[in-house]
Amino acid sequence: MRFGFLAHAVTPQQRAQVRAMALVGDVWADRAGRPARLGPVRLPAFTTVESDAGGRCTGDVRYLPHSAADLLGRPGEASRFVATQVRRLADAGAELVGLGGATSIVGSRGVATARRAGVAVTSGNSLTAYAAHALVTTLLARLAVPPEEAEICVVGWPGTVAGAIANRLLADGCRLVLVTRPGRPPGSERERLPAVDRVTVTEDLAGSLARTRLVVAASSAGGLIDPAVLLPGTVVVDVALPRDVAPGAGHRSDILVLDGGLVRTDERIRFDGSNLGPTTQLNGCLAETVVLALDGRAESWSLGRHLEPGAVTEIGEMARRHGFSAAPPARYGREVPVERIEGLARWHGGRRRSTEDATHRARRQFRSWVNPPLAGLYAAHGLDRVFVSGRGSRLTDAEGRDYLDFVAGFGSLNLGHNHPAVVGAVRQFLDSAAPTFVQYTSVPAVTARLAERLCELAPGEMGRVFFSNSGAEAVEAALKVARAATGRTRLVYTANSYHGKTFGALSVSGRESYQKPFVPLLPDCVAVPYGDEAALRGAVVGAAAFIVEPVQGEGGVVLPPPGYLAAVARICRAAGAVLIVDEIQTGLGRTGTLFACEREGVRPDVLCLAKSLSGGLVPIGATLATSEVWDAAYGSSSRSLLHTSTFGGGNLASAAALATLDVLLAEDLPARAATVGARLRAGLAGVRAEHDFVADVRGVGLMNAIEFDGGYAGAMTALTDEVLTRAPGDLHALAETLPDDVRTALRRAARAVEDALGDLLCLRFVANLARDHRMLTFVTANRNQVVRIQPPLVLTEDEADRFVEAVGLVCRSLDQTTLL
Numbered sequence: 001m002r003f004g005f006l007a008h009a010v011t012p013q014q015r016a017q018v019r020a021m022a023l024v025g026d027v028w029a030d031r032a033g034r035p036a037r038l039g040p041v042r043l044p045a046f047t048t049v050e051s052d053a054g055g056r057c058t059g060d061v062r063y064l065p066h067s068a069a070d071l072l073g074r075p076g077e078a079s080r081f082v083a084t085q086v087r088r089l090a091d092a093g094a095e096l097v098g099l100g101g102a103t104s105i106v107g108s109r110g111v112a113t114a115r116r117a118g119v120a121v122t123s124g125n126s127l128t129a130y131a132a133h134a135l136v137t138t139l140l141a142r143l144a145v146p147p148e149e150a151e152i153c154v155v156g157w158p159g160t161v162a163g164a165i166a167n168r169l170l171a172d173g174c175r176l177v178l179v180t181r182p183g184r185p186p187g188s189e190r191e192r193l194p195a196v197d198r199v200t201v202t203e204d205l206a207g208s209l210a211r212t213r214l215v216v217a218a219s220s221a222g223g224l225i226d227p228a229v230l231l232p233g234t235v236v237v238d239v240a241l242p243r244d245v246a247p248g249a250g251h252r253s254d255i256l257v258l259d260g261g262l263v264r265t266d267e268r269i270r271f272d273g274s275n276l277g278p279t280t281q282l283n284g285c286l287a288e289t290v291v292l293a294l295d296g297r298a299e300s301w302s303l304g305r306h307l308e309p310g311a312v313t314e315i316g317e318m319a320r321r322h323g324f325s326a327a328p329p330a331r332y333g334r335e336v337p338v339e340r341i342e343g344l345a346r347w348h349g350g351r352r353r354s355t356e357d358a359t360h361r362a363r364r365q366f367r368s369w370v371n372p373p374l375a376g377l378y379a380a381h382g383l384d385r386v387f388v389s390g391r392g393s394r395l396t397d398a399e400g401r402d403y404l405d406f407v408a409g410f411g412s413l414n415l416g417h418n419h420p421a422v423v424g425a426v427r428q429f430l431d432s433a434a435p436t437f438v439q440y441t442s443v444p445a446v447t448a449r450l451a452e453r454l455c456e457l458a459p460g461e462m463g464r465v466f467f468s469n470s471g472a473e474a475v476e477a478a479l480k481v482a483r484a485a486t487g488r489t490r491l492v493y494t495a496n497s498y499h500g501k502t503f504g505a506l507s508v509s510g511r512e513s514y515q516k517p518f519v520p521l522l523p524d525c526v527a528v529p530y531g532d533e534a535a536l537r538g539a540v541v542g543a544a545a546f547i548v549e550p551v552q553g554e555g556g557v558v559l560p561p562p563g564y565l566a567a568v569a570r571i572c573r574a575a576g577a578v579l580i581v582d583e584i585q586t587g588l589g590r591t592g593t594l595f596a597c598e599r600e601g602v603r604p605d606v607l608c609l610a611k612s613l614s615g616g617l618v619p620i621g622a623t624l625a626t627s628e629v630w631d632a633a634y635g636s637s638s639r640s641l642l643h644t645s646t647f648g649g650g651n652l653a654s655a656a657a658l659a660t661l662d663v664l665l666a667e668d669l670p671a672r673a674a675t676v677g678a679r680l681r682a683g684l685a686g687v688r689a690e691h692d693f694v695a696d697v698r699g700v701g702l703m704n705a706i707e708f709d710g711g712y713a714g715a716m717t718a719l720t721d722e723v724l725t726r727a728p729g730d731l732h733a734l735a736e737t738l739p740d741d742v743r744t745a746l747r748r749a750a751r752a753v754e755d756a757l758g759d760l761l762c763l764r765f766v767a768n769l770a771r772d773h774r775m776l777t778f779v780t781a782n783r784n785q786v787v788r789i790q791p792p793l794v795l796t797e798d799e800a801d802r803f804v805e806a807v808g809l810v811c812r813s814l815d816q817t818t819l820l
Contacts, residue, residue: 001057003293004089005286006040006082007100008064008071010241015067040064040085051322052268055294060092061286068102068220068242079107083116090119095298098289099123101220101241109160110303122292122301124285127324128261129164129307130316131284132239134326135260136169136216139235142329142341143214143348148173153212155179155205156219158189161239161261164307165216170195171309177208181219192306209234213347216260217244230255233347241283253368256344259330263287268323281327291319337379339364359386359398381767390417393792393799395776403774404799406791411553411585411703414612415663416792422615425659429652436652440644446651450658454624457661459595460603463627467620467649471584471610472500474621475547478606479504479522480643481625482545482578484633490543491522492577494530498554498781499547499582508547510555511782531560533567540571545578545606550596553585554781557698557705557788566600578629580606584621585703588612589664589793592674592701605629614656615663621648622657669793673701676800680704680789683804691811693761704789705780706807710761716750759784765810773806 009015040062050056064071064085071078086097097119099110104123107113114121140150152169156162157178166176175198182203193199202208209215209229215236217225222242227249230236238245239260249257261284265271282290292301295318301311319325329336343364363384367375378384387395387403393416395403405417415422429446438444451465466477479491493499493508500506506515507522510530515521526543528535530552540546550565552558565581572579581604586596588609593599595607606629610621634640664670681697681704688694688706695709738746762785769775780786791799 001095001293001296001298002060002093003057003096003098003289004060004062004086004092004094005098005100005289006062006064006085006089006103007286008103009067010101010243012067015065015070048272049290049294050270051294053294053322055296055322057290057293059290059293060089060094062089064103068222071102071106075106078102079112080116082106083113086113086117086119086121090117094119096120096122096289096293098285100283100285104285104302105220109305110300114300114303120298120300121303122288122299123160124283124288124302125160125164126302126307126312126315127263127288127291127319128239128284129161129168130312130319131263131287131326132161132216132218132237132260133165133168134316135237135258135262135329136165136214137172138326138329139214139237139258139341142338143235143345145214145345145348149349150214151175151177151212153177153179153208153215155208155215155217155224155244156221156240157201158305159218159220160302160305160307162216162218163189163192163305164309164312165218165239166199167194167309168312169216170198174198176200177202177212179203179205179208218260219244223247227252227255227257231347233344235341235344253372254344254347256336256341257331258336259327259332261285262327262330263319263324264327266323266325281330281333282324287319287324288315291315291322291324294322337363337367337375340367343368357398358388362386381763382771383767385770392416392419393795401774403770403776404791404803406775406777406789406803408790408792409616410611410788411590411790412611413616414588414590414669414793415615415660416794417616419615419660419663419794421663422617422656422659425655426617426652429655434651436650437647438651439649440641444649444651444654446658447649447654450654453658453661454609454622457594458607458624459598459601460605460607461626462607462624464625464630466623466625466643466645467654468610468623468645469619469647470500470621471582471608472502472505472621473645473648474584474608474610474623475499475505475508475580475582476502477621477623477643478547478580478582478608478625479508479545481606481623481629481633482580484639484642485629486544486576486578486632488542488544488577489524491525492536492539492543492546493525493527494548494552495527496530496552496555496558496782497547497549498552499549499584530555530558531564533564533571536568537571537575540575540577543575543577545580546572547580547582549582550586550599551591551700551703552782553703553788553790556707556780556783556786557703559698559700563600565597565602569602569604572605578605580604580608582608584608584610588660589670589673590701590703590790592670592677594664594670596700613660614653615660618653618656619647620653620657664793667794670701673793676795676797677702677704679797680800680804683801684789684807687804687808687811690808691815693815694811699789702789702791702793702795705786706765706789707783707786708758708762708765709785710758712754712757712761714754715757716753717747720750761785761814762787765814768810768813769806772810775803775806 048058082103089097104110110121110123152174154162154166154176157166157180178201213231213234217236218239220240223246224244226246232254234255236245236257237260238257245257262281263284264281339360385397388398389396393404395405454465455462468474491508495510497510499509504522507525510527526539528539569579581597583595605626607624614620634642684697688697693708693710696707699705762779766777777787780788
């Protein structure tokens with residue numbers, strides 16, 4: 001059976017889009033030598049639909065370059081126009097035509113349209129109402145509100161969809177506040193309702209929204225509801241097109257506006273031979289047309305103001321038989337996590353569902369109160385796990401599944417999770433009731449002992465230690481001591497570096513996208529290429545300091561040329577600039593020696609440590625400096641308190657750090673990192689040799705990375721060229737008439753898309769490795785197409801081999817060059 005569907009633009013932006021497509025189509029047809037006529041745009045959404053229930057149909061979907069306001073503003077003219085378009089669909093072979101939005105309202109809600117067109121017509125309102133009611137039922141369950149205790153505001157009654165939804169909600173036992181248009185008394189409409197005693201009919205929209213927290217909006221008036229006036233906890237099911245809720249709801253975390261009247265397909269449905277479908281969701285009006293066509297029913301189904309309850313139920317059951325069901329809660333087509341809905345239950349007087357386990361609760365709380373966009377990223381790529389225990393290189397989730405951790409807190413867990421020696425030291429300190437924070441009122445004994453130990457172990461002649469709480473703070477202290485000691489201001493750093501995101505640390509981090517939102521940053525900060533001795537020699541003259549990483553960790557695990565660090569030390573010494581070596585990620589055994597700069601015999605003036613210094617148990621940062629540099633900056637009583645920290649230098653963190661140093665040396669973990677790291681790189685190099693999109697494997701010790709290159713460069717240019725070449729007429733000539741700035745913008749956009757495809761490939765590797773093999777990795781901060789491989793130093797050779805095997809299997813599954 002062949003069906004047609006006639007829709008219209010629902011936003012000004014979509015109207016502009018359809019009109020642009022119509023214009024291009026007109027030019028296209030003209031150049032192909034065919035008659036051209038501006039008008040409806042045929043969308044190649046799908047042509048053939050099949051279901052396992054035996055149904056098969058073909059479709060012709062067309063969009064009008066008009067909005068609802070355009071059509072409803074001139075109802076008589078619009079009615080004739082819509083009927084003409086329906087007849088054209090019928091002339092093209094359609095036995096059934098579906099109407100979307102305002103096209104179903106004009107023409108006596110489809111009745112006159114069907115009569116004029118002489119073909120079966122449906123508005124799709126029955127399945128729309130069915131799906132919207134199913135969504136409300138889901139919400140009541142998630143909000144823990146029994147239907148008999150629910151009071152729901154239905155906006156747009158006694159409209160067709162609003163009326164059908166109201167009937168079904170009343171049958172469920174709900175109480176309703178029905179909001180009608182001002183000046184339109186309900187008359188006999190009210191008597192049609194099955195339970196008048198549970199109904200309030202009003203024209204007062206504002207008053208209704210002030211008393212209800214569950215709203216169904218189906219007026220299609222466009223922007224009728226201001227999200228700013230909604231009560232905290234309000235959930236709106238917006239069935240209307242154009243939407244009844246005005247833009248701005250996304251700025252409030254205490255309300256939720258959901259798409260209403262949508263359905264989704266399952267594996268029993270195939271669109272053009274694929275069970276993926278044209279989209280994860282379809283509007284109910286289009287879906288009803290497809291369902292009727294699949295069932296071979298060329299019948300006018302949903303016409304007129306009143307929908308028969310039996311017809312609504314029947315189309316819902318017909319849809320289920322063919323593989324359609326009500327879509328899950330979603331906003332602008334994106335599924336809304338269950339925890340986002342359940343987080344509003346407290347406003348509805350219901351207790352949160354007992355089925356909400358600790359994992360769902362943590363996800364909900366993180367999304368609501370910590371970082372919603374990051375929560376969305378985690379969910380999209382399957383990274384929103386919640387672990388309940390960790391030991392060594394393993395993490396365990398609530399379901400008891402073990403994962404190997406090759407992220408290790410971005411270098412914070414060199415000893416692995418919860419090393420018993422460090423846990424024991426912390427427990428012993430707490431059990432002793434020794435004071436943690438006694439700085440500046442007495443001497444913190446444990447911290448003083450840690451300072452001495454660090455200076456004994458560190459390269460060079462370190463004589464002072466300032467303690468803080470993080471790596472970024474350690475860098476801040478280093479920059480300040482350099483300026484104070486030298487009396488100079490210029491700070492030199494390397495491109496592609498990463499030293500933290502506080503203002504000073506960000507000022508010397510070599511990634512513009514991190515810096516741009518916060519400019520102006522510290523003045524007189526100069527970047528030089530990493531590994532370029534000549535560039536450094538010119539920039540460091542008259543500088544206070546040069547800050548450098550022995551290996552650029554977040555820059556993509558980039559190793560400098562051999563001898564670079566030793567040359568850097570000589571250049572800084574000759575220029576009188578302080579050499580700051582940032583070992584926050586490389587230090588404490590990560591690269592195969594206790595400190596990475598030891599490999600070239602470098603003796604820094606200032607050394608920054610953090611991350612794994614306390615075994616990953618307690619936040620701590622340390623800035624080590626030579627006595628000469630420190631005393632030049634703070635070596636008098638009046639200057640001794642120029643830089644301080646309330647929580648830095650606490651005894652508890654120092655007790656953990658001392659135990660960490662003991663374990664590192666006693667178990668010779670730096671040597672282990674060198675041995676296991678070499679084995680790991682050798683195995684990964686073998687994987688690289690088999691797959692072209694694995695661009696590089698590199699690293700030192702257990703600080704390693706895999707770089708990907710999916711080969712997407714030029715993809716968008718080729719796609720554009722393909723379209724222009726295969727299209728009728730000389731569209732290349734048309735493209736060449738575009739202004740230069742437009743063509744430049746298009747090329748820039750194409751490159752951005754190609755880069756995004758590369759990023760997506762990398763994230764798929766990360767997600768698949770975790771999902772299929774329970775191995776945790778992540779991308780580096782500065783380069784999204786580089787995956788860090790930085791497991792705890794306690795990693796065994798067997799675990800390293802298992803990781804290599806898993807990487808090989810994932811790469812094989814992602815390799816598009818493999819001949820199957």
